[in-house]
Every structure is written in C-alpha cells, then in structure tokens.
Amino acid sequence: MKSLEELKKLREELQKEMLARNSKGKTKIVIGMGTCGIAAGAREVLQAVLQEIEKRKLDVVVSQTGCIGMCEKEPLLDVQLPGKDRITYGNVTKEDVQRIIVEHVINGNIVEDLVVARLEEGGE
Amino acid sequence: MEATIYRSHVLICTGTGCVSSGSGKIKERMVAELEERGLQKEVKIVDTGCHGFCEKGPIVIVYPEGVFYCQVDVEDVSEIVEEHLLKGRIVERLLYKEPLTEESIPSYNEIDFYKKQMRIALANCGRINPESIHEYIAVGGYEALGKALTEMTPEEVIEEVKKSGLRGRGGAGFPTGLKWELTRREKSDKKYLVCNADEGDPGAFMDRSLLEGDPHRIIEGMAIAAYAIGADEGYIYVRAEYPLAIHRLEVALEQAAELGLLGENILGSGFNFNLHIKKGAGAFVCGEETALMASIEGRRGMPRPKPPFPSVSGLWGKPTNINNVETFANVPYIINNGAEVYSAIGTEKSKGTKVFALTGKINNTGLVEVPMGITLREIIYDIGGGIRDGKELKAVQTGGPSGGCIPADLLDLPIDYESLTEVGAMMGSGGMVVMDESTCMVDVARFFLSFTQSESCGKCTPCREGTKRMLEILDRICAGEGREGDLELLEELGNHIKETSLCQLGGSAPNPVLSTLKYFRAEYEAHIKEKRCPANVCEGMKSAYVIDESVCIGCTACTRVCPVDAISGERKKPHYIDPDVCIACGACAAKCPVSAIAQG
Amino acid sequence: MSKITLTIDGQTVQVEAGTTVLEAARELGIKIPTLCYHPELSLHGSCRICVVENLDNGRLLASCVAPVADGMNISTRSPRVRKARKMNLELLLANHPDDCLGCDRSGNCELQTLTYEMGISRNDVERFAGEKRDLPIDDVGPSLKREPNKCILCGRCVRVCAEVQGLNALEFTGRGFNSVVSTAFDLPQNEINCSNCGQCVVVCPVGALTEVSEIERVWEALADPEKYVVVQTAPAIQVSIGEEFGLEPGSVVTGKLVAALRRLGFDRVFSTEFSADLTILEEGNEFIGRIKGNKNLPHITSCCPGWIKYAEHNYPDLLNHLSTAKSPQQMFSAITKTYYAEKIGVDPANIFTVSVMPCTAKKFEKVREEHRDSGFQDTDAVLTTRELARMIKEVGIDFLNLPDEEYDEIMGDVTGAATIFGTTGGVTEAALRTVKEVLTGEPLERLELGFMGIKETEVEIAGRTYNIAVVSGLNNAAKLLDEVRAGTSKYDWIEVMACPHGCIGGGGQPIPMTEETKIKRTQGLASIDKSNTIRKSHENPDIIRLYKEFLGEPLSGKAHDLLHTSYQARSKN
16 A cells, blocks of 8 residues: 555445444344244345345344244345334345335335334334 | 445454463354354454453354353353344343342443443443554554654644543553653664553453553554654563463564554655564563663663653663553544543543542442543442442552552542552552452552562662561461561651662552551551451461350261361260361351351 | 752752762762762662751752752752761661671671761661571672672672673562662673673672682691792782781882781792793793784783683683783793792692682682692682781781781792783783883884773884784773674774772771772872882893793793693583
C-alpha cells in the first residue's frame, strides 16, 4: 500500500466480510429454520438469499430463527429495513427470493402478495 | 479481492485463558460439525483474542445475534451447531447467568460484566481475528496512522495526545504527550521507541490480552508515536512466558510489513519505522524502564539512577521513549476521534479509560475496561457481581504487588491516579484484588512483600536489605512471635525504604504493609498482643479444633484423616483432640459425619 | 557550559551544569560519606549512604548521582539525612559478619570507619537482626580471595573489572536478598577469565576481596635455619610502602625498605630492578631481531603477568607477538637459584626466593608450570606491598626511623632505566634507551609518554621511524589488540600494563589508592631515575658481569633456557 486512499479502499472491501458482526443500522433478513421450516425448504431459501446477496454485493445481515408457530406458512422469511416495520413473507420459494431482494431490500417496496405478517418497528 | 459473505460468524476465543480451558478442541469439533452439515460456506469460524472474562471460558460468540456462550465444552459444540446455527434456537443452558439474579443473558452487551465497561483499548479484543490484518483494517485499523502521517505534523500529533490527557498506563501516570515532546526535542541521529510489555504484576494480564487480541493496534500506536518523536526503530519488550502474544506479534509484524504499514516510506509519507520483538526473561524489575533498557542491551536488568532520563539517554545512549502496551492501545483512538472525545471521558486529571485485572473473592473475575473516575463500588458490585458466597468485602488491593490495600469503607472512592495515591494505594498497571472477611491483612501484606523482596534487583541497600527485614518481622508476626515495637519498626523501615530507594520498585514495595498498617492496625495488634489471627488464616495461630463430646459418635473418621495424630479415643466413644498437637488444618471437621468438630 | 548556583548547608556555590551535588559539596569542603561511589568509575547510586535533603521539597537525594539544579537548597546534615544514612548503614551491617577482629581490612575499612563516624551501636543494628548471607569463601587462590559474606554489594569491583579492565570477571547474580557478586557459573576465581590484576581488591571498601596471604609461609622460611631466604623488591614498592607508615604517596624510602627487610631476617636483599635491566637487554635485543627479520610485529611487552593471563584468555591468536622474555621477577629468581647460588656456594634446594610486589597477579605467575627453569619452582613466595608492611608492623620495626641501607652485592647495582619499570611507559623508555645505543651508539632523549590510557609516539633510530604505543588498563589494551588482530595496527612496539598507571597502581599496593596517589608515586619513581648515575640498563656493571661470567650474551642458549618462556592459550570463559 502506498497511500491512505489505498488503505481506505481496502477497508471498504473488507468491511463487507465483517457485516455479520455489526448489524446496527443494517437491513436484516431472518429465515425461519425450525424443523418445520427446514422440512418446507428453508435451507434452499437460505442458500438463495446468500447467493443473491453475494451477487449484488449487498450490505445485509442474514440471520435465522426457530419456529414461531406459523408452521403451515413455512418457509418464512422476514425483511426489516433500518427504521422500518418488520415484514414477514410466507411460503417463500427459491424463486421468490430474487423478487423480495430486488423489490423490497434494494428498492424498499414491500412484495405485498407474499406478506403474511407485519411487525411494527421496535417490536422486535 | 474476492470477499466471501458468511451469514454467521462464530467467534472462538483463543486467548491464553480460553486455550488452556480447551478452546482448541472446541474449534476442531466446530469445523467438523459444520462440514458434516454442509455449513462451512455459510458460517465462518474466527479465532479471537481475549474477552477478559476468562473465568467463564472457553467463550464462544455467535453473530449476527451476538449470543455469548460461556464455559463451552467440546460436547456442547454439536448442540450449538444443530440448534443455533442450523435452526436459529439459542442454547439457553450455555448462556451466562448473572450471579445475583440467576438470570440467563444471551447477548454480550447485556451482561453486567460488559454493560458498565467502556472498551476503547480493548475494543477489538474478542471481536476480530488477531491474526488477520484484514479484519483489523476492516474495523478501521491503521487509519489513524494514515491520518497522522498524511494530515498531521509530528508536533500536531504530540499536541493532540497532550490535549487528550492520556497518561502512562504502566502505573506512574506520566503525561504521554509530554513524554513524547521531551524525546522529540532531543537532537540525535538516532532515536528509539520501546513498548514495555514486561507485564509482571501477579494476576495482571491486560498487556498480554492486548497483544494476543489486537496486536495491530499496538503496532499502529507505536508507529504513530515513532512518527511523533522522530524514531525509526522500535522494540517491543515482551516476556518470554507469553508465547502466544509473541506469536501473534510476529504474525502481525509480518503482515504489517507486507502491506507496507511498517518498513520504509510508510503510506508514501517518507516515514520509516522498523519494529523488533525482544523477549525478556521475566524479571519483575525489568518493568522499570532503565532496567528494561539494560536488558534489551543484553545486560543484567538493573535500574540506574535518573537523570539522565531515557528521553535524553536511553537505549545505547540514544534518546528513547518508552510507553506501556495499554498506553499505545489508546493512541489510534485519540488520533481517529480527536482529543476532545477522549478527554471527555474520565476525571479532571485522569482522562480516558483504564483496564483492570479483577481477581480475588469476587463473582466475576477478569479484565475490565472502565472510564476513569468510576467508583470501586461500581467495579466490584456492578461489574464484578459482588463478593463470592455472599461474604462481606474487606479490602481491595490495587496496583500490583507494590500497591496498597483500600478498606471497604472507602468503596465510593473514584478511581484515578491521584485518589489512589492519596489513600496509600496506586494505579500500577491495573491489578485489582478483592478480599473478603476471611482474608488476613497481615498475611496479605506479607505475601506481597515476599514477592517484591524476591524480585528486588538487589542493587540498592534499602530495597535489598530493608524489605528483607520487613519481611522477617511480618513472618514472625504471622507465626505468633511478634514483639512490642514491631509495628513502629515496620513503619520506620517502610517509610525509609520508600524515601531512599533507587527506583520505584523499592519506592513502592512497602505500600501493602504501610497501607494495611494504616487501615487494619487492630488486626496487626491482635496478632502481636493476643497472639490471635482474627481471620484465622495465619498458621501457628489458628486455634485448635475441639470435639463436642455430646455429639461425637466415635466413628474414628477423624483419627484416620488427622495428619499429625492429634486425635485419640476408643471406637464408639467420644474422641479427644490434643490442642498442643493439632495444627488446625480442619481435615477432621470436614470428615466428621455428625458435625461434632469445630474450632475452639 | 552554563553555571549553576545552589546552596549547600547555607553556603552558596557556583558549579558547572552537570556537576553532582556530591561534587559541588566537595568544592565547598563538605565531605559527604559514600560507599559505592568511586571517582574513577561510573556512577552507581546504590548504597544510598550519600543521601542529602532537598530542603525545597523535602526529598532525599543520593548526592553522588543527583545533578545540581539552579537555586537548589541542600542540607547534608539535617536530622532526616542523618537518620536515613544511619539506617542504610545499619541495614548493611545487619547483613555483615560481626568479624572485624579477623578481617584483613580491619583499621582500613570504609564500612568500619563510617560505623564509627556515625556512632552506630550494636543495639542499633540488632533491631534488624535476622538472616545473614552465608556463602563459602573462595580462597583456592593463588592470587585473589573472595569472601562474599563481607560484600556490601557496592559494585565497585564489578565496575572496575568491566569499565577499566574490560573483563567482566565479576557480576551481580541472584535477586533480592540473595543478590551477590560472583563469577561466571560461580566458579572459583582461579578457573575464570580473570587477569588476577587485583584492581577489584584495590577498590573494595571492605574485606570482601583481598589477596591470598603468603605471610605465614614467609615467616616459616625465615624461621627455618636450613633456608637461605633471598628477597627482591619491585621498583614500585619504594615509593608506596611509606604510605603504610603514614608518609605521603611517592615518598622514596628505598634505604629504609632494605633496612626493614634485613631486620625481618632475610639473608640477602635485592631489587628487582637488577633483573629489569636484564629484561631490557633480552627483550631489547629480541625486538632488534624482530625488526631486522620483520617478524611478529608489533612486538608486545611481557613483563606484566596480569596482561599475560588476559592475553592468554582473550587474544590467544596474538601470543606470538608477545616478547618471550620473562618478567623481571621470574628472571631474578631463575638467576638466584643458578648463577647466584653458584657464586655464594649454597645448594639452590635450600634457597627460598621471596619477591615483594605491588601486584596480585605475580602470585599466580610464580606457580605457572613454565617457571621451573632453575630446576625448582623459581619464585617461592610473593608478598604484596600491603603484606610486607603488615609483617614489618607485626614485629614492631620502627620503619620511619630506620637508617638507609644499601642492596646486597653482586646483584645490587640498579639503573634508573629499571626503576621506571614501575610505571606505565617505563619499560618502553628503558628498552629504547638500550636499543638506540646498540643500533646507533647515540643516547636517547627522554620520552614524555605521560601517565594514562593509550599514549603513542614516534622514535627515529638509525634512519627508521618506530611507531611506539604504551597502554595501561586492559580495556585500553583491547583497543590496540583488536587493531593487531585486524591487521591494521601501525605500531612496531606496544607496551601493555594491566593496571592503570602501571605497577605503581598495582593491585597489591596500599589502599586507599586514588588518581592523585598514583601520580605522586610516579613522580617518586621519576625522581629516582633522574638522580641515578647509571640510567641505561646495558651500562649496569653487575649485568655486564652476569653476561660475562655466566650467560654469554643476550639471547644466548643459556639466556634462552633461564630468561625466556612460553605462553598457553586459555578459554575465554
């Protein structure tokens, strides 16, 4: 490295790797990974989410959660933009993932037809 | 560079504490379990440095949730993977439980032990992989160095550090900026910068943790200091007993040199800085800067009189600036955030934070970083979780073996350099030993003095001979052979040693004795006048055990464990302990099935 | 340098910046007691006896290491100062054997003197009674004795050995109360890289370092009717032994010395100066030979046994540069047990040769296996100046009122050239006086080589310029030897004396010894040289007779057998 600018550039690249350890102010995607979720295909959904994020170099934290009691709607996927309501999508398929990411995560528009629940901000 | 995004990071502590409680095996198992479930591309395992909570180790933290698992066993790994990493369910039974409320706390930041802390020096410890310069850079590492080199003159760096109010964290509390300025002012073809990592206080391990957990931070702090004083060469003097710290430093030095952050023309600024590691043999006195320099030069670690100060004549006679590890750790923060942000923390004369090694009869032991001015009460009760087994606090010993003992009634003392000195203790490198009612203060003073006596370099008369005589007096007091006038003699000698010793080892060695004499004089007097150790600690003065004949069933369990054959009696008949033979070890009482034995 | 003004005990004094408080006080005539301080060694600041009070802030300072500051107000005698000094002395005494009666330094001990001056009583010390250091005495000899229990850890010996002699034969080891001055691996003194120079003995304030005494052996020989006891005295003794009897250093007492030795019962009394002349002839001619053959140059002198042992340990590769000529002591004894025995008709087996030397290394030299060329151990006993004075005192000889007497016949003539062997540069000057005359027939002007460190000069003899170096103190010698080893030395002749100032500053000389003492002793020797009618060795009539009747000529076969020796490489540890 020959300058401070180079150092800063390197940092920006490297920061993404560290995202998982700093979720404050970041968009979160939470996938239901209870037995019910996994049985309904949550793992495939999770893989698809990770692929999309990597492809688009998104600044997003992916997390998983257990069964929340809506087993018949699994796989469940929550998206929470910073300061916005937490939206839960149900019966998500691999194919839905791209839509949710592009429309909701990137453009901020909720994919209304897949929504099964909505939690107000801070309700977490 | 191809950045791989993992959805989850599992941080496994590989500090010395956790390694010795088995974190290596945990990592092995974790790798295997992740592979078995095909999770290796989703979950990243990160080795980290110490979290300071070694007592609860091995520690595993799972992000993004930041769940803090403690005392993890190899057998627990598959459950963490299956439940948490796969199914997102927190493994409740491995969570930290607050000692007072028994409440399980999942998150790092919610645990009382961490909640009241303010981690600046330790900010990255336990959060990044110390063997990855990339992780350090990702959290903003080396930007302070870049800022100093490209946007500030050396004088401006010194001015910033002066304004921040940072003082030496090795114990003496000399203003860091001023020290740098004194070395900067000297004209010389060569100057040196030295990092004092000769951590010698028993129980203190903040320097080790910093070097193990965030070595690049120290390197960055040193490079900034070298730029400020005009040095192009530096040494890290670290004790050879810290193999992991040395290893991590070696890795870090190599990585920094590879990226051009050490060596020639750093970041295109024209500034050169080369850094070496010097392993010390672990003599306590080598923490004294002139002894440390003698040791680096290959001579016997013995202090020499000052002046001349190292800033004028240090390593090989050249101007040399020496700071402690923790001092350097604060420097990048100050340069990045500005002096005002730093000086907003703390008290009037003591700014910023201080790391303490909390040990003794306290629920949460470990490394804690707190703002200056915090009270002892907050440290002991809010962070430390109070005294073990519900006992009463008796005293707190601060400042390592030559610190002083602060009695429980000074619990609301705000911690800073001046207030500690005022009560006869000192900041030292940040050792903090909590003692409860079962501690004998005479015995404590004797313990610390025996350490400083055997670690005295032997050069000057008062320290070499005087501490020996003090120790002999304490030995006899603890053996029940104290004499009239012993306390006065201890005080006379103690003050004399403080006043006439060559270096600060002798200058502070009597502190534990003098401070306990000041606050616990009655306890000393009981030893001498009544031949009684009120805490029932001192061998030879413990009262003998007695068997309650009305309770004794004559089972002979006690006779069989007594190491000195003090107990006699026929089977099925009450037994008797000969008080002249009994050494009050308590083995009989522990064995008695009917609790018939107690101290008389 | 800027001037600093300060007040000490109410008196104002102006001194150079960088002066210590101790030195400033001495300028005012105020003597501050010291133990670890030594004016010719680095500052140590360890004994804490020299504390003074800074009245401005109430702090106690070790005055030997405290630099003066402008406006300082110092007390050297406040109650706090007196109490602190006493307590440090008491602490030293509490770990010191209660053995003044049996100590070689009793009456000449700095610790004892301070104890008296500070009025310390037995009770003052007994309140600190406890463990005392209990270590074995190292007296296997043959030169030096260490009694670690008497050591007060002032470090003067450690410093003189490191800083002046560059040997580091002694060092602090252990920690805390177990600290001790010891040798590498705690080996006995005769097994280490030590030159036996005895400078450690000279600077020791107490009796922890002394010579291995040979007084009793000499008394036994004197009392033995079978023994014919011959004594030689080194040139440096006559200007120093007077100090033991209250005279000024440098007082010339040659005649009284001879008289005292006769009264002690020595059968014959000679001066080593006789054989110093012999050394000059042998070594001078050896040098001429080396010059002619351009071999083994620079030529390095060999009369100092401290230097020889140092070279054997540390420069074994340069031993071929050393003159093979024996030291005057060993030449004298070899001649005594051959030529002289024959002359007086005494069986050499019954001759007991004693030499009185300013030197502790001579005690080792005499037992070297190379020095048995007479068929016996050539030199039987070596006494230091101090030991001889003690013998004279024991039998109550009134030294100061003795008449002046002459050395005995046949080996009694001495020259001024030999006399100045006793000081650095003397050997060189004496040798060159002879070399020049041998080669050119012209006398040599006086060389002004001075006293200390490394001195160099050029001398022109018969159209060739000789580069001459004279060095004393082994640390200084090492600088020249490193050049020789590197092949960059420009010198033809190097004289090395282990002790600073040469033999007059030797390890066997009266204590105390300061720079001033040594200068005065040198002046004493120079005055003898000047007043001597014969100032060149080759003109000594007794020497001329010795060659004529016994040896033949310098470097003859017989001279080689009796007067030359060889050296052995020794390990560096």
